[in-house]
Amino acid sequence: MTTTKRPSVLASQSEDFPRWYQDVLDKAELADNGPVRGTMVIRPYAYGLWERMQAEVDARIKATGAENVYLPLFIPQSYLEREAEHVEGFSPELAVVTHAGGKELTEPVVVRPTSETVFGEMMAKWVQSHRDLPLLLNQWANVVRWELRPRTFLRTSEFLWQEGHTAHASRADAAAYALRVHLEVYRDFLQEVLAIPVLVGVKTARERFAGAINTMTCEAMMGDGKALQMATSHELGQNFATAFGIGFTDAEGKEQTCWTTSWGSSTRMVGGLIMSHGDDQGLRIPPRVAPVQAVVLPVKDDPRVLAAAAKVSRELGAAGVRVRLDDRTSRGFGRRATDWELKGVPVRIEIGPRDVDNDQVTLVRRDGGGKSATPAAELAATVPALLAAAQSEMFAAARVRLDERTVEASTVEQALAAARTGFARIPWAALGADGERALNEQAVSVRCLQTADGGIPDSVEDADLVAVVGRSY
Numbered sequence: 043m044t045t046t047k048r049p050s051v052l053a054s055q056s057e058d059f060p061r062w063y064q065d066v067l068d069k070a071e072l073a074d075n076g077p078v079r080g081t082m083v084i085r086p087y088a089y090g091l092w093e094r095m096q097a098e099v100d101a102r103i104k105a106t107g108a109e110n111v112y113l114p115l116f117i118p119q120s121y122l123e124r125e126a127e128h129v130e131g132f133s134p135e136l137a138v139v140t141h142a143g144g145k146e147l148t149e150p151v152v153v154r155p156t157s158e159t160v161f162g163e164m165m166a167k168w169v170q171s172h173r174d175l176p177l178l179l180n181q182w183a184n185v186v187r188w189e190l191r192p193r194t195f196l197r198t199s200e201f202l203w204q205e206g207h208t209a210h211a212s213r214a215d216a217a218a219y220a221l222r223v224h225l226e227v228y229r230d231f232l233q234e235v236l237a238i239p240v241l242v243g244v245k246t247a248r249e250r251f252a253g254a255i256n257t258m259t260c261e262a263m264m265g266d267g268k269a270l271q272m273a274t275s276h277e278l279g280q281n282f283a284t285a286f287g288i289g290f291t292d293a294e295g296k297e298q299t300c301w302t303t304s305w306g307s308s309t310r311m312v313g314g315l316i317m318s319h320g321d322d323q324g325l326r327i328p329p330r331v332a333p334v335q336a337v338v339l340p341v342k343d344d345p346r347v348l349a350a351a352a353k354v355s356r357e358l359g360a361a362g363v364r365v366r367l368d369d370r371t372s373r374g375f376g377r378r379a380t381d382w383e384l385k386g387v388p389v390r391i392e393i394g395p396r397d398v399d400n401d402q403v404t405l406v407r408r409d410g411g412g413k414s415a416t417p418a419a420e421l422a423a424t425v426p427a428l429l430a431a432a433q434s435e436m437f438a439a440a441r442v443r444l445d446e447r448t449v450e451a452s453t454v455e456q457a458l459a460a461a462r463t464g465f466a467r468i469p470w471a472a473l474g475a476d477g478e479r480a481l482n483e484q485a486v487s488v489r490c491l492q493t494a495d496g497g498i499p500d501s502v503e504d505a506d507l508v509a510v511v512g513r514s515y
Contacts, residue, residue: 080199090333162286195313203308243490255279275305325386329429341394343371
């Protein structure tokens with residue numbers, strides 16, 4: 043049986059993608075504007091998404107050996123000034139506190155835009171010997187970057203994130219760890235859990251993180267063909283270690299300077315999830331990250347129907363499915379079904395009097411897999427299988443879109459034309475720094491540099507690199 047689409051309460055993606063995005067935030071009850079311009083209020087359903095993301099990323103981070111810490115919100119301004127390139131990169135975005143307790147502060151403090159400088163100060167205290175290395179730390183926190191053009195989840199003046207910071211005895215060890223995090227934490231999570239295919243590569247010198255010697259990135263294509271940077275990992279070389287005195291005594295008793303890394307992902311991933319998988323009916327959430335994987339909807343206020351719905355809900359919960367029973371029958375069935383469709387719950391289970399008579403339910407897949415009648419006794423096996431199928435098929439569909447909307451180019455003009463609807467791949471030797479500047483003048487950027495086969499190069503100086511070019515959020 044095919045699904046009959048009800049008229050959408052959202053703007054059309056094809057006609058007005060930004061309006062559609064804002065409609066989804068509102069109608070699916072994901073977020074609201076905060077009282078201060080540029081801030082956001084994350085509503086319970088979206089925060090449930092973030093909690094799932096946080097748990098998955100945190101488990102992967104801990105698997106690499108890192109431990110969680112927490113550092114202060116306020117940073118002495120002098121800390122940032124110790125690393126001139128770093129403070130220059132953040133200067134326009136800084137929120138600075140000059141008064142507190144009714145008095146002017148003797149030294150202004152900055153509300154953290156990132157915690158590199160505080161980590162640097164602490165690492166200098168905690169690292170003395172080569173036996174203290176590597177030091178692998180991660181923080182879950184909020185940060186403030188005063189945003190002039192805010193967009194909920196994508197660019198806000200305050201957002202939630204994790205930031206990892208590590209210190210190593212050698213550049214090779216630091217580089218290997220940053221790469222491991224990038225692939226085993228970020229790429230794996232984005233593709234396996236969020237079902238978003240990503241391109242991995244390095245940033246050009248122009249796009250590199252302030253103070254880093256190398257920045258790796260995961261770039262995803264949104265539903266409108268624009269790029270979204272989903273996570274980054276940075277080799278900081280010895281820049282921060284020198285500025286903050288992060289050193290150690292090696293096995294021969296000689297004083298050495300550490301090599302450090304930093305890496306992070308944020309609530310921007312929630313926005314990426316919305317724009318990667320959503321359609322004109324609202325969200326479509328991959329089952330592995332869905333706070334609610336299946337919702338059970340009794341069609342009417344009938345004792346037999348309500349009892350059957352409660353039984354189905356219990357059995358699915360026992361089978362490990364994150365299930366919600368929506369028995370608010372005082373609200374119309376169509377309204378409830380539309381609400382859960384907007385919220386993108388992967389599987390909807392509808393039960394009416396006729397279903398009870400036939401000892402069956404009606405299953406509806408939100409990812410477009412259709413509607414079918416299923417014996418109630420088979421649900422504990424059927425629903426997990428449907429969730430697994432939806433997860434893989436959503437990733438496959440996003441991969442097809444990425445492939446179909448990525449064009450091979452050989453000139454700046456061809457790259458610009460391709461960037462109107464998607465990505466372009468162009469030899470870096472044909473583009474170069476001059477071509478990158480020409481792209482930037484047209485609001486197009488180099489998202490990353492890759493090897494010819496799509497891998498992460500060892501250096502931006504490697505031969506035969508390919509630049510991935512596109513418009514971005």
